Amino acid sequence: MSNQHKNPTISFRVSEYERKTIEARILASGMMKKDYFIRSCIYNRICVVGKKETIYPLVEVLRKLYLQLYTMHTTFTSDATNILPTSEEISALQTEYELTLKAIIDMLDGAKYLWEGEHHE
Template sequence: MASERHGKHNTTTISFRVNSYEKASIEERVKASGMKKQDYIVRSCIYNHVCVVGKKENIEILRSEMREMNLVLEDVARDLKSEKPVISEEGLDSMTERYLAFLDAALWMMKGSSYLWEEKKDEREGK
C-alpha cells in the first residue's frame, strides 16, 4: 500500500503512454480523488477500484473548476456568436477535450457517491 512505500526508494519504474484525452482524464480523476497521482494509479491498477473521499477540499476543487469552466464557456459562446470569432478550431478542440475529461471525472465521482441520493429499494416488497 501507499503507506508501506512512504520513505522508501523504489527501484522499479512502470511507465506507459497515453493520448492527451486519457492524460487529462487521469489528471482530473486524480484531482477529484484527493490522492497523489502515484497512489491513485497504483490503487486503480491493483484493486481496479478507487474510493473517493468527499472531503471539503475535493468539493472545493470541483466547484473552482466548474466556476472557471462556466466563465470560459460564456466567453467562448460570446466569441462564437460574434461576426468574426477569435478562437481557433485547434483552441476549441483543446478546450473541449479538457472540459470533457473534467466532466467525465466529475460524473465518475458522482456515480461513486450516488448511494447518498438514490432511493433504496425495499427488498421485502421485491422491488
C-alpha cells in the first residue's frame, strides 16, 4: 500500500443546513456521493456575484495565455535551433490551457449580466 499513490482529496466545511441540503440532493439524484460532487463541480452552471472589477482580471489571464501561445508559435515556426518541448509536455500544456480556458469562459458566461447591453473592449 505504501507504493500506491492516491488521488488528491478536496474538502470543504459547510453548515448543518447546507450539509442536510446537499445530502437530500444526493439522495434525490440516486448517484454515489463522490459522483454527485464531481458532476456538480464540473458541470453545474457557475453563478458569479460581484462587480465588473472582479471579472476583468480573468480577461487579463486570457491575454497572458494568448501572448504565451503566440510566443510558442513564433518559436515553433522560426528557423532557430531552440529546444522544443516534448509531446508529453505539449499534451500537459494543452490540457492545462483547455481546462483554464473552459473555467474562464464559464465564469465569464455566468457574469455576462454585469455588462449586457454595453460594449467593452
